[in-house]
Amino acid sequence: MRLVTGSLLAAVLSFGIANAADVPANWVDVAAGPMFNMKAPPGTTFERTRLGDVFCRTIYVAGGSDFLDEFGDHREDLKNPNGAQNAAVQKMMIDAKPGSIITATMSGAAPRFVGLHVPSVENDVLGPLSLVINAQVAKPEDEATIKQIYESITFEYKN
Numbered sequence: 001m002r003l004v005t006g007s008l009l010a011a012v013l014s015f016g017i018a019n020a021a022d023v024p025a026n027w028v029d030v031a032a033g034p035m036f037n038m039k040a041p042p043g044t045t046f047e048r049t050r051l052g053d054v055f056c057r058t059i060y061v062a063g064g065s066d067f068l069d070e071f072g073d074h075r076e077d078l079k080n081p082n083g084a085q086n087a088a089v090q091k092m093m094i095d096a097k098p099g100s101i102i103t104a105t106m107s108g109a110a111p112r113f114v115g116l117h118v119p120s121v122e123n124d125v126l127g128p129l130s131l132v133i134n135a136q137v138a139k140p141e142d143e144a145t146i147k148q149i150y151e152s153i154t155f156e157y158k159n
Contacts, residue, residue, distance in 0.1 A: 023152055039152035094118050095154045112137045116150045
């Protein structure tokens with residue numbers, strides 16, 4: 001029994017250590033307003049704006065790409081931007097909520113699209129609140145950084 005308990009404890013601890021290693025040690029907590037937090041490179045900031053029924057932020061990733069997030073009511077599924085090709089969808093859990101990371105190739109200065117969609121973060125009187133984030137990046141390493149940021153999101157929004 002001790003062996004089974006010890007093995008189970010070791011497995012749980014090693015899983016936690018593996019997940020902690022996914023985010024670089026020098027990354028900091030960034031609060032994207034009252035909606036969610038994320039881990040990102042030091043110096044990452046955001047600027048809040050409002051568009052219609054959603055709270056929008058442009059997030060400026062230190063030393064990398066900028067991206068736009070929307071947090072609002074009744075958002076549709078994330079759609080690839082016009083001209084996107086070779087789209088791929090990766091289903092995953094973001095802070096214990098089902099979501100998807102969508103990637104596609106683009107033309108122009110930022111040839112990769114990296115989007116996040118979490119369709120039901122919380123519910124309010126109007127229905128589900130969702131998170132949609134769109135980013136276009138120039139380099140493969142920037143795409144990897146954006147995905148790590150997405151995977152580190154924790155939701156703080158509470159009705």
